Amino acid sequence: MTAAERAKLPTAIGGMVPPIHLSDLAQLLFNEIAGLLHAEGRAEPRFAQHVALLAIRLEQIQRFQAVLETAGDTCTSRSVRKVDGETVIAEMIRARPEVAMLSDAMRQAQSLLGELMLNPSAALRIASGKQDAAGEFDDF
Structure with a gap:
């Protein structure tokens, strides 16, 4: 195996190996x-598949945003109709489909970040550590 081929293989970080179906950008995000x-x-x-899903959604967010x-x-859509023998052109301004796809990807990414405890509130919980109230059996 050449060095170039080895460089293309997914690398493991903390035991987590990115699935091979991820694109190059998604693998970078996974890592x-x-x-x-x-x-x-x-x-x-x-957690690898969960992280892979988050990486895919983050990649989609970048693509839709671009x-x-x-x-x-x-975007503008035009329709042509005949009304009383006359041709009528109607124009409608609508949101691009990418607007809804971006919103959905952002919503799922936010949910996945929360599930992986990578959002600010989870970071505060992890940093402070949840302390149980002192009890009479603490000395055991």
């Missing part, structure tokens, strides 16, 4: 997320 989990001591192979920045948030 970034796995690195965050590894830094917190929470990178486990059983389309909207280039093409705009709206």
Whole structure:
């Protein structure tokens, strides 16, 4: 195996190996997320598919955002009808389909970040550590 072929293989971070079906960008995002989990001591192979799904959604967010920045948030559709023998052209301005797809991808990414405890409120909980109230059996 050549060095170039080895460089293309997914690398494991904290035991988490990106699935081979991920694109190059999704693998980079996977490794970034796995690195965050590894830094917190929470990178486990059983989370790999969950992290892969988050990486795919983050990639989609970037792609949809790029389309909207280039093409705009709206598009115009024209329809031609005959009304009383005359041709009528109607124009409708609608949101581009990418607007709804971006919203859905962002909603799912936010949910996945919460499930992986990578959002700010989870970080505060992890940092402070949930302390149980002192009890009479603490000395055991």
